[in-house]
Amino acid sequence: LEGQEITSLLSDAAGEEVKRIENPEVASVNQNGSSSDVPTLAFPSLSTSDFQFNNDKASDVIIEKVEEYVNKLGNARLVLVDLTHGSKILSLVRAKAAQKHINPKKFFxxxxxxxxxxxxxGLCCNVIANAANWRLKPGGGGVNAAIFSAAGPALEVATAERAKSLYPGNSVIVPLPSTSPLCDREGVTHVIHVLGPNMNPRRPNCLHGDYVKGCEILRKAYTSLFEGFLSIVR
Ligand code: AR6
Structure with a gap:
């Protein structure tokens, strides 16, 4: 091997090790060598960033809904994703999932x-969820901007064919055209747009701190998301 190749092999190996330490679930799941055959929904925590929904209340709803769906999944699994190790919502959900003894192979x-x-x-996910806006349009920052930008214009076209807008608590399933880089590069076949409840007065449909209504809409949003995922994998 040339020096350059050896260096890149070494750095790949080091990178892989870092990923395993950061996300130990992947190492254990991938040991079976069949992770790409396991239908997986990756989803962000709806409403807890730009929509300013209380993290503790949101984590209770996530756990409640995951508990309800975890036994309906067959061989599929659910994965809550966030960008950083400092994520408050990930720590809260991780602690509550452990307390409730939720199967870590089915949800992590x-x-x-x-x-x-x-x-x-190194995590294969055939379906990803988007914390969308009501117009189902790119932009606005957060996970919505990231997904529309990574998927390319094909996602906007495919989305507009299915729905023009969303009410809070609802979702729409969009099959991703194979021309989209998200499909080609990451193996994503469907994006599910979900609109969560909004507590940010600078965004439409603000609930102004009404957490009775807010939690009800957040439950409805996760129900709609998980039902949508099941309809894809069944
Ligand atoms: N990968 C994984 N998680 C992410 C990523 C990413 N690339 N980007 C953000 N998150 P948010 P919301 C996490 O604000 O609160 C948009 O403007 C983030 O850390 O994206 O439902 C839309 O257009 C947080 O945990 O969604 C809507 O108008 C979670 O994703 C509005 O924001 C959700 O954060 C929706 O607000």
Whole structure:
């Protein structure tokens, strides 16, 4: 091997090791060598960043809905994703999932960019969820901007063919054209857009701190998301 190749092999090996330490679930799941055959939904925590929904309340809803769906998954699995190790929502959900003894092979948390789960983290996910806006349009920052930008214009076209807008608590499943880099590079076949409840007064449909309504809409949003995922993998 030329020096250059040896260096890149060494750095790949080191990178892989770092990924395993950051996300130990992947190492254990991939040991079976069949992770790409396991239908997987990767989803962000709906509403907890730009929409300013309380993290503790959101984590209760996530756990409640995961508990409800974890036994309906067959061989599929659910993965809650966020960008950093400092993620408050990931720590809360991880602690509550452990307390409730939720099967860690069926549900786990993962640190990474949802648009680079395979190439950046070695995690195969055929379906990813988007914390969308009501117009189902690119932009606005957060995970919505990242997904539309990584998927290319094909996602906007395919989305517009299925729906023009969303009400809070609802979702729409969009099959991703094979021309999209997200499909080609990351193995994503479907994007599910979900609109969560909004507590940010600078965004439409603000609930102004009404967490009774907010939690109800957040439950509805996760129900719609998980039902949508099941309809794809069944
Ligand atoms: N990969 C994984 N997780 C991410 C990524 C990413 N690339 N980017 C953000 N997150 P947010 P919301 C996490 O604000 O609160 C948009 O403007 C983030 O850390 O994307 O539902 C839309 O257009 C947080 O945990 O969604 C809507 O108008 C989670 O994703 C509005 O924001 C959700 O954060 C929706 O607000």
């Amino acid at each position: 948390t993962f640190v990474g960019d949802i648009t680079r789960l395979y190439t950046g983290g």
